[in-house]
Amino acid sequence: MNRLIIGAFILTTFGALNTQPAFEEKAAKEKTEEMGAPLVKKDVHVPNPQLPDDRKLTQIGQKFSDAKGESALKAYKKVDEAIKVGPIEVTVKEMKVLHVTPDYSMIDFFHGYTHEEDFDIVKVKVEIKNKSDEKIKFSPIAFLETNTGEHLPWEDDIYLEELNGELDGNGTKNGDIGFIVRNGDVRGISLMTSDAVTGDGKILAKGKSVELAF
Numbered sequence: 001m002n003r004l005i006i007g008a009f010i011l012t013t014f015g016a017l018n019t020q021p022a023f024e025e026k027a028a029k030e031k032t033e034e035m036g037a038p039l040v041k042k043d044v045h046v047p048n049p050q051l052p053d054d055r056k057l058t059q060i061g062q063k064f065s066d067a068k069g070e071s072a073l074k075a076y077k078k079v080d081e082a083i084k085v086g087p088i089e090v091t092v093k094e095m096k097v098l099h100v101t102p103d104y105s106m107i108d109f110f111h112g113y114t115h116e117e118d119f120d121i122v123k124v125k126v127e128i129k130n131k132s133d134e135k136i137k138f139s140p141i142a143f144l145e146t147n148t149g150e151h152l153p154w155e156d157d158i159y160l161e162e163l164n165g166e167l168d169g170n171g172t173k174n175g176d177i178g179f180i181v182r183n184g185d186v187r188g189i190s191l192m193t194s195d196a197v198t199g200d201g202k203i204l205a206k207g208k209s210v211e212l213a214f
Contacts, residue, residue: 048159048176050109054098054123069102074120074184075214086196086205087132088167090140093125095212097186098178113158113180120184122146124177124191126163133169139194140164141177142207147188152179166199188213 047053052066057073064071075097083090101118102110110119126140140163143153154164154177161175193207 048161050102050106051100051159051178054096057096057098067103068106069100072099073097074099075186077212077214079212081210081212083193083208083210085138085193085208086136087130088136088138088193088196088205089129089131090193091127091129092191092210092212093127095125095189095214096123097121097181097184097214098123099184110158110180113156119180120186121158121178122152122181122186122189123159123179124189126175126177128163128167128173130167130169130171135166135168135199136204137166137194137197137199138164142192142194144177144179144189144191146181146183146186148181148183148186150181150183152181156180186214 045055048068050068052064052068052071054064054071054073056062057064057071058076058078060073060076062073073096076094077096078094079092080094081092083092098121099118100121107117122144124141124144128138128140130136130138139154141154141157143151145151156179157177158180159176159178161177163173163175163177167173188211190209190211192209195207196204198204
């Protein structure tokens with residue numbers, strides 16, 4: 001886990017993403033809008049425009065297909081673990097490892113991440129709550145590391161559900177964050193949040209890390 005420690009040091013050194021592109025998501029936002037991705041999700045589920053709906057996949061080996069392709073569940077864990085970062089509370093609802101075969105119509109989107117025609121994804125479902133009255137800048141997963149040694153920064157998220165950035169006072173966001181992995185034999189992950197940062201750049205609380213096993 002030396003890289004996790006190094007990653008945490010990098011976050012601290014650079015104001016824990018205060019100046020990171022997570023809060024300057026112009027490129028990612030343009031990419032999201034181009035693909036017709038949903039805006040910030042709250043209480044209502046908005047289907048992801050690039051990936052098959054895997055909500056009902058809770059048993060290893062289950063598969064689901066729709067117009068966007070096929071997903072097969074390789075690993076699953078219901079988590080419901082809260083991480084408190086100052087006024088922000090992130091609850092990791094569940095995590096999955098999925099083998100995804102995109103429909104041909106989706107291939108161009110995924111070529112920005114991989115040239116494989118099918119691949120494995122580590123996916124985490126989160127809920128983020130701002131328990132203060134002011135807007136807070138925050139990234140629920142600044143980076144994720146698998147037990148197989150893959151280090152995945154927030155920029156590699158393929159779900160693009162606008163969970164990074166400003167969260168309104170007393171606001172809530174729900175959604176998925178996922179990363180393509182080379183080795184799908186994942187038995188555990190470590191994830192690191194960003195700091196909680198005010199609109200004028202004040203760091204209210206340092207980011208925190210958590211280790212989760214399937």
